Each structure stands twice: as structure tokens, then as C-alpha cells.
Amino acid sequence: MDLRGRCESIRACLLDIDGTLLVDGKALAGSRELLHGLLEREIPFRLCTNTTRASLQRVTEQLQSQGLPVQSDHVLVPSKLAVRRIQASGKLRTGFLVPRDTRQDFDGLRAVHENPDWVVVGDLGPAFRWERLNRAFQWLRGGAQLIALQKNRCWRQDDEWRLDAGPFVAALEYASGQQAELMGKPAPAFFQLALQDLEAAPNATLMLGDDLFSDVGGAQQIGCTGLLVTTGKFEAESLKAPGAPTPDGILTTAADLLDYLPSPG
Ligand SMILES: [Mg+2]
Numbered sequence: 021m022d023l024r025g026r027c028e029s030i031r032a033c034l035l036d037i038d039g040t041l042l043v044d045g046k047a048l049a050g051s052r053e054l055l056h057g058l059l060e061r062e063i064p065f066r067l068c069t070n071t072t073r074a075s076l077q078r079v080t081e082q083l084q085s086q087g088l089p090v091q092s093d094h095v096l097v098p099s100k101l102a103v104r105r106i107q108a109s110g111k112l113r114t115g116f117l118v119p120r121d122t123r124q125d126f127d128g129l130r131a132v133h134e135n136p137d138w139v140v141v142g143d144l145g146p147a148f149r150w151e152r153l154n155r156a157f158q159w160l161r162g163g164a165q166l167i168a169l170q171k172n173r174c175w176r177q178d179d180e181w182r183l184d185a186g187p188f189v190a191a192l193e194y195a196s197g198q199q200a201e202l203m204g205k206p207a208p209a210f211f212q213l214a215l216q217d218l219e220a221a222p223n224a225t226l227m228l229g230d231d232l233f234s235d236v237g238g239a240q241q242i243g244c245t246g247l248l249v250t251t252g253k254f255e256a257e258s259l260k261a262p263g264a265p266t267p268d269g270i271l272t273t274a275a276d277l278l279d280y281l282p283s284p285g
Pocket residue numbers: 036037038039040229230231252
């Protein structure tokens with residue numbers, strides 16, 4: 021089925037933020053039109069980001085500062101799933117390797133520095149120092165379970181590729197022999213949380229993003245339509261990588277999505 025045919029049954033949208041709607045914190049051309057277009061068509065959406073450098077509130081403010089019509093309810097961050105996961109376990113003692121600003125998203129958990137039941141890792145950037153990693157390693161040795169908010173390899177800022185949280189999660193996995201439980205994209209649980217929030221069925225939902233594996237592959241894995249946008253971190257070679265998912269469509273900019281959705285009625 022061609023993309024237009026596929027989009028006829030779409031009732032809900034999931035959109036990536038970095039590289040799809042914003043680049044270096046600035047709205048890409050067409051981001052506003054896209055979100056206004058979805059609101060006009062009454063197609064509910066969630067912005068699904070793996071960002072752990074900023075709190076939900078700050079992510080929302082950033083989007084609003086760029087004139088995007090969103091509220092915090094529209095935004096899904098991996099910390100939301102992590103809090104649910106930890107609360108459901110009944111053990112709340114948590115050791116954190118997450119930036120200070122993001123800590124506010126973990127209200128309801130008990131932050132400890134000794135003998136935690138959980139170690140939660142987000143992107144600390146330059147604060148991923150040996151001392152903090154080694155302490156986390158000791159927590160894991162002591163029996164704590166490892167949660168990775170995201171496991172992205174790298175990201176791009178100011179035209180430069182940078183290490184993301186993934187390599188540090190991998191270091192902790194390697195040292196402890198324990199596999200981290202992943203909260204963010206492409207974890208199926210993250211997409212399922214979004215669908216639950218939207219009360220949408222996978223076959224009536226599409227995901228649009230610039231990451232072939234996390235966005236497109238992750239969404240397709242649970243039965244959603246996965247569309248790739250050629251902004252942000254998109255690289256044509258990634259489509260030929262071994263095991264690469266095949267997008268259901270490739271768009272030049274996020275706003276092109278409106279050409280495929282039914283006109284507002
Ligand atoms: Mg992205």
C-alpha cells in the first residue's frame with residue numbers, strides 16, 4: 021500500500037523532537053505548521069523524546085519558546101516510564117546518574133547514596149566522571165538493578181557528533197555483567213505507554229522521526245507505521261546498514277506529513 025493509502029487509517033501521531041521538530045533548540049521550518057495541522061485535523065499526538073538532559077518542564081518550555089502549540093501533557097520522556105517501573109516494584113531506593121534538572125521528574129522515588137535497589141542512568145554529558153561511574157558500578161555489585169533511560173550511541177549538536185548516554189550504560193553493563201532495562205525509544209514499553217496515553221491502536225498510529233533505529237524501527241516493532249524524516253541526524257547510508265529497518269515512508273521535512281493526512285474536515 022502506498023503511503024497515502026496507509027495514512028488514511030491513521031488516527032494518532034507520535035513525533036520525535038530533536039532533529040525532527042527542533043535542531044539545536046530551534047524550530048525547523050514547518051514544525052509549527054505540522055502541529056497546528058494535527059490540531060486542526062483533531063489528530064491527537066505525543067512528542068516522544070529520549071532526551072534526559074532536561075526535565076519534562078524544560079523540554080516543554082523549549083518547545084513553547086519556539087512557538088510550538090504544546091503542553092507538558094503532549095510530551096513523553098523516558099523518566100515517566102522509569103518512575104512507573106520502579107514504583108510498581110515496591111522498592112523505591114534509587115541511585116541516580118541523571119542531570120540535576122531532570123531529577124525533578126523522579127518525584128515519588130527515594131534518592132539514596134548507599135545500597136540502592138535501582139541505578140538510573142541518563143545523559144550526564146561531561147559529568148560522567150570515573151568516580152560517579154565507579155560508584156554506580158559498586159551499587160550494581162551490591163545487587164541494584166540497572167535502568168537506562170536511553171541508550172543512544174551519539175547525538176549531534178552545533179554540527180558535532182557527541183557521546184550520548186549509551187556508551188556509559190554499555191560500560192556499566194560490561195563491568196557488572198548485567199543488562200540494563202531500557203526505558204526510552206526503541207523499547208516497546210515506551211511506545212506502548214504513548215499509545216495507552218492516546219488510547220490509540222498501533223495500526224492506526226504513525227511515528228515520525230530522524231532516527232532509523234530508535235524511531236522508525238522501534239515503532240514498527242509494535243505494529244505502528246514508521247516514517248523517517250531527512251533532517252537532524254539522518255544519514256542516507258544508515259538505510260543500507262545491516263539489519264536496518266525499512267521505513268514506511270521518507271519525508272524531507274516533518275511538515276510534509278500533512279500532505280499525506282486527510283484534509284481538515
Ligand atoms: Mg531525533
